[in-house]
Amino acid sequence: MSGLGGLYLVLIILLVVVDFQYASWSDIRESLSDERVVFSIYLSLITCSLAAILSIWVAVPTGYVLARLGRDAIQRHLGQKPWLNRLAQFLRHLVDTILDIPIVLPPLVVGISLLVLFQTPVGRSIDHATQSFFSWAGFPGIRGITYEIPAIILAQFTVAAAFAIRTMRNTFEQIDDRPELVALTLGARRFRVFHSVALPQAWPGTVAAFTLAWARSLGEFGPILIFAGTARMKTEVLSTTVYLNFQFGNLRGAVVASLILISVAVVVLVATRLLLLSGQKGGLR
Amino acid sequence: MIRISELAIGQGDFRLEDVNLSLPDQCYAILMGPTGCGKTTLIEAICGLRPICNGSIYLGNHNVTNQAAFDRNVGYVPQDSVLFPTMRIDHQIEFALVVRKMAKNDRRQRVAELADLLGIGNILKRFPQGLSGGERQRVALARALAFRPQLLCLDEPLSALDASTKSQISSLLKRVHAQEKVTVLHITHNPTEAVELGTIVFRMVDQKIVQTSS
Numbered sequence: 001m002s003g004l005g006g007l008y009l010v011l012i013i014l015l016v017v018v019d020f021q022y023a024s025w026s027d028i029r030e031s032l033s034d035e036r037v038v039f040s041i042y043l044s045l046i047t048c049s050l051a052a053i054l055s056i057w058v059a060v061p062t063g064y065v066l067a068r069l070g071r072d073a074i075q076r077h078l079g080q081k082p083w084l085n086r087l088a089q090f091l092r093h094l095v096d097t098i099l100d101i102p103i104v105l106p107p108l109v110v111g112i113s114l115l116v117l118f119q120t121p122v123g124r125s126i127d128h129a130t131q132s133f134f135s136w137a138g139f140p141g142i143r144g145i146t147y148e149i150p151a152i153i154l155a156q157f158t159v160a161a162a163f164a165i166r167t168m169r170n171t172f173e174q175i176d177d178r179p180e181l182v183a184l185t186l187g188a189r190r191f192r193v194f195h196s197v198a199l200p201q202a203w204p205g206t207v208a209a210f211t212l213a214w215a216r217s218l219g220e221f222g223p224i225l226i227f228a229g230t231a232r233m234k235t236e237v238l239s240t241t242v243y244l245n246f247q248f249g250n251l252r253g254a255v256v257a258s259l260i261l262i263s264v265a266v267v268v269l270v271a272t273r274l275l276l277l278s279g280q281k282g283g284l285r
Numbered sequence: 286m287i288r289i290s291e292l293a294i295g296q297g298d299f300r301l302e303d304v305n306l307s308l309p310d311q312c313y314a315i316l317m318g319p320t321g322c323g324k325t326t327l328i329e330a331i332c333g334l335r336p337i338c339n340g341s342i343y344l345g346n347h348n349v350t351n352q353a354a355f356d357r358n359v360g361y362v363p364q365d366s367v368l369f370p371t372m373r374i375d376h377q378i379e380f381a382l383v384v385r386k387m388a389k390n391d392r393r394q395r396v397a398e399l400a401d402l403l404g405i406g407n408i409l410k411r412f413p414q415g416l417s418g419g420e421r422q423r424v425a426l427a428r429a430l431a432f433r434p435q436l437l438c439l440d441e442p443l444s445a446l447d448a449s450t451k452s453q454i455s456s457l458l459k460r461v462h463a464q465e466k467v468t469v470l471h472i473t474h475n476p477t478e479a480v481e482l483g484t485i486v487f488r489m490v491d492q493k494i495v496q497t498s499s
Contacts, residue, residue, distance in 0.1 A: 178367045184354040185332045185361040186381035187432060196380070200371035 016262060023255045031256040036232055037241060041260060044237040047149065048217040051156035055164040055213035060206060063168025064194060066096060068177060102162035107222025110158055114227040118146045147229045152237060155223035160213035167212055171205025172198065204276055211272040215265055238264070286310055287436055287468055292340035294323070294330050301326060304340070306487065306494050308436075313462050313469045315479040317497075318489030324472045325364070327489075328438045331470070332361045344435045355384075360429030360437040360467070365445055366421040368413040374424050375400075375409040381432035399427040402464060403457060419450035423457070430465055439471040443478060455481055 031037045069092050102110060117123045127144035134142040142148050175198060183193045199206075221239040228235040230244055238261045245253035292304040301323045308314045318324050329335045331342060333354030341350045349357050369377050375396055382392045400406040403423040408416065416424070422442055429437060442458070443451045459482060462469055473479060479486050488497045 176367075178363060179369050181329075181334050181354075182361060182363060182367050182428075183369070183380070184334065185357070185359060186428065187355050187358075187384045188380070189355055189384075192384055196372075197369050203371075 019255050019259050019262070023252055023259060027252055027256050028259060031253065031260070036236065037257065037260070039233050040236045040238050040241045040257075041264070043149070043152070043235075044218060044239075044261075044264070047152045047156060047237060048214050050153050051160050051217040052164075052210050052214040054153070054157045055161040055217075056206065056210050058161050059164035059168040059209055059213070060199070060202070061194075062099070062165050063170075063209075064172050064198060064202075066092070066099075066165070066169045067172030067175075068180075070173070099162060099165055102159045103166070107159070107220070108226060111155060111223035111226025114151070114155060114158065114223060115146065118227075146227065147231070147235065149228075149235060151228035152224050152235055155227045156217035156220045158223065159220060160216040163216050164209040164213040167209035168202070168205060171202050171209070174205075175201045207272060207276055211268065214268060218261065218265055218268075286343075286345065287470075288341075288343040289331070290341050290343075292327075292330065292342065293338040294326055294335060295338050296326055296335065299323065299326070301492050304492075304494055308468055308470060308485070310345075311466050311468055313471065313482055313484045315483035315486045316470060316472050316489065316494070317474055317476070317479055317486065319474060322489045323492060324489060325440055328361070328440055328470065328472055331436070332359050332438055333357045334361075358432070358435045360432070360434035362422070362425045362429050362437070362439045362442055364440045364442075366418075366425040368416075368421055368424055368428075370413055372412070373409075374405065374411055374413070374416075377413075377424060378409075378427045378431050380428065385432060395431055396427075399430060402461060403427050417450070418446050419454060422446065422454055426457075426461065430461065430467070433465070434467060437467045437469045439469065441472055441474075443473070443475070458482055 069088070105113075118127055127146060130150060131142070131144040134140070142150065145151050145154060177198075180193045180197050183197045184190075188196065219239060221243065224235070224237060224240060225243070230236060230240045232244070236244065238257060241257040242254045242261065245251075245257055287306075287308040289304060289306040292301070294301045294304075304327060306316075316324055316327075326335060330337050333349070333352060333356075337350065341348060343349070344358065349359075368374075369380070372380070378396045378399060379392045382395060387395075396409070397406075400409055403426060405420065405423045405427060408420055408424070413421065413424070426442070439458075443454055446454060455478065458469075458471075461467075462482075471478070471482060486497050487494050
């Protein structure tokens with residue numbers, strides 16, 4: 001078993017090493033002086049961070065509610081009403097399954113579905129409202145959502161939030177709910193219990209969910225390609241830079257963009273690991 | 286007077302039916318019974334943590350049967366203390382006072398008073414990790430007493446302690462009861478605890494409660 005794990009480790013290392021061997025440092029330096037590449041790095045960092053923040057904002061309360069609506073909790077709240085218990089459990093499983101859909105859908109399908117959604121009357125009115133908002137906020141260049149920067153964030157968020165919710169649900173499921181019950185007897189309302197007792201215990205899981213959402217957003221390509229397009233210096237993120245370079249026969253440029261993508265991902269993963277370790281040393285669990 | 290009449294609680298396949306219990310004000314009531322007879326389920330229902338199928342619970346003249354746990358004014362010390370893992374001890378004790386928006390000075394004064402009564406002044410700035418079983422029980426007791434509850438429910442508070450700590454906490458419970466003048470419902474299956482602490486003793490037999498001594 002450990003041999004298979006070792007082979008997988010070697011495979012990952014080889015993938016990175018061959019990329020570094022294919023492109024020289026001068027290629028990397030040259031790419032980093034290209035304003036298109038610099039733009040796509042900045043746009044990737046900004047959109048990934050916003051998508052990850054939105055994902056956590058949705059995932060923390062959703063994960064908490066899903067975790068606390070387990071079989072025991074449903075029974076605790078609804079008592080001895082079998083049909084109501086069964087209905088509540090069915091609804092919980094249904095919601096859980098729906099929230100998993102973005103994880104199992106092919107990325108291109110997510111992109112196409114988003115594109116179709118924003119062709120409906122509701123989608124169009126959201127598009128118009130977004131355009132008006134950005135115009136009011138001093139960004140008249142952003143004309144709605146589709147094929148604009150908000151489309152990148154929405155495409156990344158749609159997939160990343162599903163992973164973040166799963167992570168937060170698992171985190172809260174592993175946290176003992178009895179301190180929360182004691183807090184209720186002390187006079188705390190539900191939100192206070194969540195905020196003061198449950199959430200501080202979920203700190204490492206929240207960091208992990210944020211990192212996962214961020215990394216997932218960084219690697220997102222299919223939905224962005226369909227829903228935001230690949231307009232250079234407009235909606236071009238690192239993953240689309242790789243694609244565009246490859247598409248135009250510039251394999252070296254694609255490899256260099258891949259290396260930048262790998263470097264950014266490694267820096268974020270290492271920083272998160274260090275943050276988690278320092279939190280544990282400081283007494284947070 | 287705490288009055289529980291014809292209480293019925295269901296949990297999965299387990300049911301408690303027709304539970305009746307009356308506790309005079311400021312008494313120290315002991316509820317005994319074998320493991321699995323429903324003592325903890327009953328105490329959780331009194332605290333508002335379990336829905337009841339039938340019956341009523343009165344705290345004084347107030348019918349709290351349908352009140353949420355946060356509105357009941359019942360203090361609860363679970364079996365293994367269950368402290369808040371990420372909160373400092375002094376913050377745990379004043380938690381109930383903070384949610385009641387009590388002034389900071391009054392909170393500090395109450396925390397100091399309880400720390401003095403329970404002998405935990407030296408651990409107020411610590412976190413729960415690394416506290417001994419006895420220290421954890423004292424903190425849980427202080428946290429439940431801080432808001433001066435009408436009823437204090439203790440779920441086997443001495444069961445996980447060694448002999449010498451058990452005797453210390455036992456004397457402490459007597460002192461706390463005398464000083465705080467709170468009605469106590471203490472669950473145990475240890476007859477010695479019942480004799481030492483109880484002013485009134487009940488026993489759960491066949492899911493019914495009978496008074497055995499007072």
